[in-house]
Amino acid sequence: MSFKYPLLENAFSNQDINSAIKVVKSRRLTMSNKTMEFEKKFSKFIKSNYCLMVNSGSSANLLAFFALTNPLKKNKLKIGDECLIPALCWSTSLWPIVQSGLVPKFIDVDLKTFSPNLDIIKKNVTKKTKAIMLINVLGNCSEIDKIRQFAKKKKIYLVEDNCESLGSIYKGKNLGTFGDFSSFSFYYSHQLTSGEGGMIVCNNKFDYRILQSLRAHGWDREISKKKNTFNFVNQGFNLRPLDISASIATSQLKRLKKMIKTRKYNRDMIIKYLKKSPKWDDQFTFFESSKHLKPSWFSIPLLINKKYLNYKKNFLKRLEKNKIETRPIISGNFINQPAIKLHKFKFKKKNFKNSQEIEDRGFFIGLPTKKIKLQDIKRLTNYLLDF
Ligand SMILES: Cc1ncc(COP(=O)(O)O)c(C=O)c1O
Structure with missing residues (x-):
């Protein structure tokens, strides 16, 4: 399949x-x-x-x-x-x-x-x-x-x-x-x-x-x-x-708690296999849970690190070609959206350095509610490290 x-x-x-x-x-x-x-x-x-x-x-x-x-x-x-x-x-x-x-x-x-x-x-x-x-x-x-x-x-x-x-x-x-x-x-x-x-x-x-x-x-x-x-x-x-x-x-x-637990398991496994791959070269910064938080994930947000950032566009295209769906973090820095120009909001673009950085470096992949097979985790992580 x-x-x-x-x-x-x-x-x-x-x-x-x-x-x-x-x-x-x-x-x-x-x-x-x-x-x-x-x-x-x-x-x-x-x-x-x-x-x-x-x-x-x-x-x-x-x-x-x-x-x-x-x-x-x-x-x-x-x-x-x-x-x-x-x-x-x-x-x-x-x-x-x-x-x-x-x-x-x-x-x-x-x-x-x-x-x-x-x-x-x-x-x-x-x-x-x-x-x-x-x-x-x-x-x-x-x-x-x-x-x-x-x-x-x-x-x-x-x-x-x-x-x-x-x-x-x-x-x-x-x-x-x-x-x-x-x-x-x-x-x-x-x-x-x-x-x-x-x-x-x-x-x-x-x-x-x-x-x-x-x-x-x-x-x-x-x-x-x-x-x-x-x-x-x-x-x-x-x-x-x-x-x-x-x-x-x-x-x-009725099964929300179970889904949260399975998603956490899938997330941990994907990150584990990314980090232990021979191809791992610090390509990504992971989105870690805030201190004191017991998180409930439905995705894995990733920030591409500097060394690999120039390849982002082609990399995301390749993921799509390999049927790995991605999307931006929320909708990126919203100030860049055309709809903002319809209004006379006052702001200076230079004040949103981090939001811009998240837009420039970030994307996310999904997180299934059922346990992912090991074979598929290996395939996914292999594609994710294929810059
Ligand atoms: C942060 C945030 N607020 C609001 C919404 C809107 O939710 P809905 O799609 O149910 O209208 C979304 C949608 O994903 C969202 O991510």
Whole structure:
């Protein structure tokens, strides 16, 4: 059989598919009991009381910022307030800030965690800073507890984009529970997938109510005891998930811990075989877990070292030809993206040295949820060292 190494192969088990079929057969496809059941189980898993499922991680970020600027929120953010965001970000980590009327201020990241550390944050916070969008990149995080404390002291809201880090535990606490609002994505290839799907997490009932109304048209059906009212108490979107997605996600959640463990095993084996190959010549710097973190990986990010960097373009092309799928770290230094030019953001390109370095040197490969055969690990590592 020919060798291939996609970003993710065969994400769904027979149980996942059967649980979806059951929902389809029930003919109740839209958000209902299955979504509530998943929210409850997810709450238990990450140990947070207020979890609301939405149709994507992007929608979760959108809700976070529209909750922060919502007229119902006490100490709401105002149009023009500033929000820090790492230049190494995903598009829909950034745009909800703009869409909700806030002003993004780009900051650089630490080369080790791919996320801003406390020093970077302190250097960039001014009187105008009212929120921080922090992204836990590919299962890792920076000193998020200290950033949390600092933000609290300064009365700055913390939004934690945890779309890439479900299951990672920092100092005994799940990532995705540090922010005033935290988001998760269940898109294909992430730690857990329902095809499309996401979760927004907050830490008090009041914010939870705001999120509930924003998720579904701004009405109060889920809030009020009266059923089927057409009472609209807030602005709204329709970001509801399907019960089909929720049932797949519930089925996947049952084996999430096992998948995390297997992925860790696969990662360790791949790195071990890279390092012990006769071809090993320090081609890569590996993305190591932050101190105090029990990571949950779904990929292996690699930084190509200087000696081999000139070959990156051809090297990635060759991997693709050999059916090894790769992609950039998040979307690289987002400041380089054409969409940025549509806005009049103020920044100096020279201030994002590390984000640029990660874009220039970085890429990632996937990490299967089933144990990789030794033979395939040897093939993969052989291709990876073929510069
Ligand atoms: C950091 C980050 N934030 C947000 C998202 C958006 O998630 P979704 O694809 O579920 O909309 C992604 C997607 O991969 C992401 O990597």
